[in-house]
Amino acid sequence: MKIIRAFVLAGMSVLAAAGAQMVITATPIHQGGKVPEGLRTGDVTVTQGSTNVPVVQLQRLAGSMADMQLFLYLDDSTRSSSLGIQLPELKTFLKSLPRTTQVAVGYMHNGTFALAQAFTTDHQKAADALRLPAAIPGENGSPYFALSDLVKRWPSQEATGRRAVLALTDGVDRYYSAQIEDDPYVDAAIGDALKNGVAIYSIYLRGAGLYGRGGWATTMAQSRLIQVSQETGGYAYFQDLSDPVTIAPFLSDFQDRLDNQYLLTFQPLNGRGTQQVKLRTEVPGVKVEGPSRVYVR
The missing domain is CATH 2.60.40 (Immunoglobulin-like)
Structure with missing residues (x-):
């Protein structure tokens, strides 16, 4: 891969x-x-x-300095058929995390975040909170609205050495899907993440937005996910322009880093x-x- x-x-x-x-x-x-x-x-x-x-x-x-908070963030408009295979991989990954990592689970929904599981060191509990997205086209107008909302309203006041988001989305902003100029919502999400000390990682899943099947829109969306990662400090994972057959290598690489x-x-x-x-x-x-x-x- x-x-x-x-x-x-x-x-x-x-x-x-x-x-x-x-x-x-x-x-x-x-x-x-x-x-x-x-x-x-x-x-x-x-x-x-x-x-x-x-x-x-x-x-x-x-x-003693290994503590961190990881927010697993799924786009609720995702229609990717492969996610049914990848969901067990996500659950296995969550259950493998060290006790020093607190995990929360949530969904991008209408430009905001919906919390499914608050931060916990009970990784089985976090894994049990995972579900398939609603798969309703347009359910999330812009993943960057949802990212801004999450980092500004981070669901924990506890001090921790690291904060990170792992987002599963196609990165398509339906308001700027194929426009080449800077996306103000991407810029806002980056600024909010920097101010709140949150690194954003992403795994690209095709078909999460209204424009997820277009080649040009896909390229622009991936470029914006890369931009968010570069500015805030995460990784953007892709398998070309299509869905990955498995996300296990991505998750392994993520953990290694x-x-x-x-x-x-x-x-x-x-x-x-x-x-x-x-x-x-x-x-x-x-x-x-x-x-x-x-x-x-």
Whole structure:
């Protein structure tokens, strides 16, 4: 199966006492390669513009720092026939998650989020809350409305090291389905996610919207899912323009990356607001992926 992914794991958009923080991921450059057990502070360089900014600390998100909240988000307008096969894969994935991961389940519905299961470490309970989408065309006018609604009204006030969304949708915005200009609803979803420290991952499922069968609309929708991932720090998973036969490889890759994440603290070049950042490492055989921008409070 060919996997096309949009990288750039975004992080926490907060200003700590020692500087700004973001979540980054270490991955092998070559397939089948190994990632070192622990990167050190000096292994990662953060650049803003043409200036290298000081990296204050690099902490692996494992052990006592492994806690996270994961929201599984299904588009309720999805008509994909393959989801009947993929739903058991999702349930197996949820039940395999470590106890340090709280899981919630919800559905995109009329541009808002409908909560099916609140955050819980009872992963069996979360898996039991999964159902097939209603499959009503137009049931979700724009997945980006629904993403904005979720991250702005995140259903937990508990402090956690990471917040992430895994959305299953075709990414079609029925209001901007085939227009090439910037989609303001995509931009709004990105901004809201950055401000609330939520990384958005997605798995493309064809046919979730009114325009899900058109080639051009599909290409535009996938491009927008990539954009959201790059800006907020998730991955966008695709199998060309069609439904994946299985999403198990995507879920496995997703878990591998969550297992190799770090909290990076750096001194930002500027004050508050959204700031562009670039990452690199000189560690042989390893690349680091992080946000293309962060929101500093």
